[in-house]
Amino acid sequence: xxxxxxxxxxxxxxxxxxxxxxxxxxxxxxxxxxxxxxxxxxxxxxxxxxxxxxxxxxxxxxxxxxxxxxxxxxxxxxxxxxxxxxxxxxxxxxxxxxxxxxxxxxxxxxxxxxxxxxxxxxxxxxxxxxxxxxxxxxxxxxxxxxxxxxxxxxxxxxxxxxxxxxxxxxxxxxxxxxxxxxxxxxxxxxxxxxxxxxxxxxxxxxxxxxxxxxxxxxxxxxxxxxxxxxxxxxxxxxxxxxxxxxxxxxxxxxxxxxxxxxxxxxxxxxxxxxxxxxxxxxxxxxxxxxxxxxxxxxxxxxxxxxxxxxxxxxxxxxxxxxxxxxxxxxxxxxxxxxxxxxxxxxxxxxxxxxxxxxxxxxxxxxxxxxx
Amino acid sequence: xxxxxxxxxxxxxxxxxxxxxxxxxxxxxxxxxxxxxxxxxxxxxxxxxxxxxxxxxxxxxxxxxxxxxxxxxxxxxxxxxxxxxxxxxxxxxxxxxxxxxxxxxxxxxxxxxxxxxxxxxxxxxxxxxxxxxxxxxxxxxxxxxxxxxxxxxxxxxxxxxxxxxxxxxxxxxxxxxxxxxxxxxxxxxxxxxxxxxxxxxxxxxxxxxxxxxxxxxxxxxxxxxxxxxxxxxxxxxxxxxxxxxxxxxxxxxxxxxxxxxxxxxxxxxxxxxxxxxxxxxxxxxxxxxxxxxxxxxxxxxxxxxxxxxxxxxxxxxxxxxxxxxxxxxxxxxxx
Numbered sequence: 081x082x083x084x085x086x087x088x089x090x091x092x093x094x095x096x097x098x099x100x101x102x103x104x105x106x107x108x109x110x111x112x113x114x115x116x117x118x119x120x121x122x123x124x125x126x127x128x129x130x131x132x133x134x135x136x137x138x139x140x141x142x143x144x145x146x147x148x149x150x151x152x153x154x155x156x157x158x159x160x161x162x163x164x165x166x167x168x169x170x171x172x173x174x175x176x177x178x179x180x181x182x183x184x185x186x187x188x189x190x191x192x193x194x195x196x197x198x199x200x201x202x203x204x205x206x207x208x209x210x211x212x213x214x215x216x217x218x219x220x221x222x223x224x225x226x227x228x229x230x231x232x233x234x235x236x237x238x239x240x241x242x243x244x245x246x247x248x249x250x251x252x253x254x255x256x257x258x259x260x261x262x263x264x265x266x267x268x269x270x271x272x273x274x275x276x277x278x279x280x281x282x283x284x285x286x287x288x289x290x291x292x293x294x295x296x297x298x299x300x301x302x303x304x305x306x307x308x309x310x311x312x313x314x315x316x317x318x319x320x321x322x323x324x325x326x327x328x329x330x331x332x333x334x335x336x337x338x339x340x341x342x343x344x345x346x347x348x349x350x351x352x353x354x355x356x357x358x359x360x361x362x363x364x365x366x367x368x369x370x371x372x373x374x375x376x377x378x379x380x381x382x383x384x385x386x387x388x389x390x391x392x393x394x395x396x397x398x399x400x401x402x403x404x405x406x407x408x409x410x411x412x413x414x415x416x417x418x419x420x421x422x423x424x425x426x427x428x429x430x431x432x433x434x435x436x437x438x439x440x441x442x443x444x445x446x447x448x449x450x451x
Numbered sequence: 452x453x454x455x456x457x458x459x460x461x462x463x464x465x466x467x468x469x470x471x472x473x474x475x476x477x478x479x480x481x482x483x484x485x486x487x488x489x490x491x492x493x494x495x496x497x498x499x500x501x502x503x504x505x506x507x508x509x510x511x512x513x514x515x516x517x518x519x520x521x522x523x524x525x526x527x528x529x530x531x532x533x534x535x536x537x538x539x540x541x542x543x544x545x546x547x548x549x550x551x552x553x554x555x556x557x558x559x560x561x562x563x564x565x566x567x568x569x570x571x572x573x574x575x576x577x578x579x580x581x582x583x584x585x586x587x588x589x590x591x592x593x594x595x596x597x598x599x600x601x602x603x604x605x606x607x608x609x610x611x612x613x614x615x616x617x618x619x620x621x622x623x624x625x626x627x628x629x630x631x632x633x634x635x636x637x638x639x640x641x642x643x644x645x646x647x648x649x650x651x652x653x654x655x656x657x658x659x660x661x662x663x664x665x666x667x668x669x670x671x672x673x674x675x676x677x678x679x680x681x682x683x684x685x686x687x688x689x690x691x692x693x694x695x696x697x698x699x700x701x702x703x704x705x706x707x708x709x710x711x712x713x714x715x716x717x718x719x720x721x722x723x724x725x726x727x728x729x730x731x732x733x734x735x736x737x738x739x740x741x742x743x744x745x746x747x748x749x750x751x752x753x754x755x756x757x758x759x760x761x762x763x764x765x766x767x768x769x770x771x772x773x774x775x776x777x778x779x780x781x782x783x784x785x786x
Binding site: 289 | 505506507508527530531535537539540541542543544555558559560599602
């Protein structure tokens with residue numbers, strides 16, 4: 081018994097004397113709760129919905145007024161208007177809008193004549209949660225019309241909502257694949273690149289090569305390239321495996337593969353350069369372990385990989401705007417599920433490129449080539 | 452080879468870490484082709500000084516030249532001229548001995564054929580050829596140190612710096628290292644600069660040395676020079692049953708006795724020609740009534756030089772810094 085107590089006592093004393101571990105144990109769970117709590121189950125907001133109104137009657141205006149009420153109130157979606165069908169569809173295809181509501185030219189007439197009035201709702205279903213939210217909200221608003229606008233004696237025809245999903249149906253597991261690949265990349269950049277620098281410092285091995293003519297370009301550049309190579313191989317393997325397991329077809333052939341490879345490479349470089357800045361100062365792997373959990377949470381959950389960014393509170397949304405993983409997830413989703421070309425995801429690609437360049441410059445400038 | 456006479460020139464170098472002065476206005480020169488040693492206890496500033504000379508640290512003030520090149524102004528040029536063997540073991544455990552050497556050679560831009568030839572030659576000379584293709588993780592401490600010594604030579608430097616080359620080595624490995632270094636100096640007229648706290652190492656290897664303590668040079672010269680500064684060239688240690696003040700004064704008055712130290716019941720007399728004068732000394736002591744329990748004569752050694760110049764007090768070593776962030780449980784390197 082006494083021996084057991086001695087073992088316990090020793091461990092408790094050591095725990096007390098390590099402030100970093102103490103802080104992490106106390107603060108992390110609270111942080112996780114805060115961020116995770118806001119990432120999930122939030123009410124979706126400001127989903128962009130584009131309306132093509134081809135009708136001139138009063139009932140189309142009623143529909144639009146109802147939708148406006150929702151925009152002003154719960155703000156599930158924001159309304160945009162296009163008069164050209166092609167523009168509207170293109171907008172949905174390149175991700176500018178999440179759905180297109182078409183009010184056909186004979187809509188009001190059909191209501192009055194008790195025909196079968198129909199509205200067409202084209203949904204971008206690469207994110208099931210968002211598309212479902214839009215669909216159900218629009219449906220809800222239509223039933224409102226039934227109740228409010230009909231004078232007591234008229235019994236108008238039932239409005240049907242013809243919803244059609246623009247893309248091949250994406251089930252839940254398939255929708256997780258971009259997130260899985262991004263997480264694989266994150267873990268890869270955590271265990272290569274800057275991590276080797278930390279280990280070298282920890283073991284004191286860095287002293288030996290600092291004595292040689294190696295420049296900081298050699299050291300940082302070399303570690304980044306080898307990290308890029310290893311992480312990309314892992315990420316491609318995980319992508320291929322998960323596509324196989326969840327049954328996502330490769331519809332775009334070599335081009336699609338090439339575009340995904342570019343996204344993976346840019347994401348890896350962004351995270352590698354970020355790691356150099358964050359981890360480059362430390363000389364103990366324990367710090368890496370502690371920070372990795374933290375970074376994973378704040379980068380991954382607000383990336384929209386699991387739950388759409390539209391459901392985040394404003395401050396978390398702002399954070400998502402500078403989170404490279406958010407752009408990576410968006411790009412991968414577009415390529416995998418919408419067959420997007422490089423041009424369609426150029427904003428994501430541009431952000432990752434600029435992020436990499438800026439972070440790499442900072443990493444090189446702040447790299448200390450001394451003991 | 453360009454024409455420089457002194458391998459190392461140090462002019463009034465000072466290094467402060469916070470408010471601690473690790474190196475205190477140190478100046479000295481090392482001529483080409485000699486083996487120069489810095490002898491001193493732990494914490495004397497030896498490692499700090501070597502790091503300044505090998506471009507790893509910048510001095511707070513002062514200048515130094517290595518191979519005729521200003522270290523602060525042209526560190527890259529200095530790096531190409533020197534080979535360094537640090538005190539800590541810095542080879543990669545997860546590479547083989549050969550791979551460690553090869554990669555290091557590539558860091559210096561040595562072309563493949565030349566590299567291979569040199570590496571094989573060096574392995575032979577230090578006796579590690581049989582284990583060259585084994586992982587360094589399987590090497591003993593002595594083998595690892597020997598590997599790191601030849602690693603510092605892979606680019607054929609003109610000056611070799613070694614920080615405590617035989618620390619932690621077994622006697623066998625020490626001999627191998629000493630023989631290798633002496634051989635190196637003779638065959639390639641390399642200048643060798645080393646630091647050590649082992650007297651026998653300084654005596655065995657160095658053509659000239661400087662004694663350093665608390666960041667200052669206390670004395671310098673060839674080992675013979677330094678020994679001759681101690682009065683008397685022999686020391687006679689006599690243990691008696693009863694050491695009295697009277698006895699000590701009696702011994703001091705003897706003409707060939709220069710100095711007397713005491714410790715417990717042992718009397719240490721610094722004399723000339725100890726063997727010859729031993730009987731006289733013993734007679735004097737017996738005549739005073741004391742009984743001689745043991746008597747030894749030994750030649751002056753650097754150990755005595757060292758104690759003479761630095762005193763015998765155990766120096767309080769500087770406290771190591773504890774990192775707040777990583778906590779005391781985290782290992783810290785040598786500062």
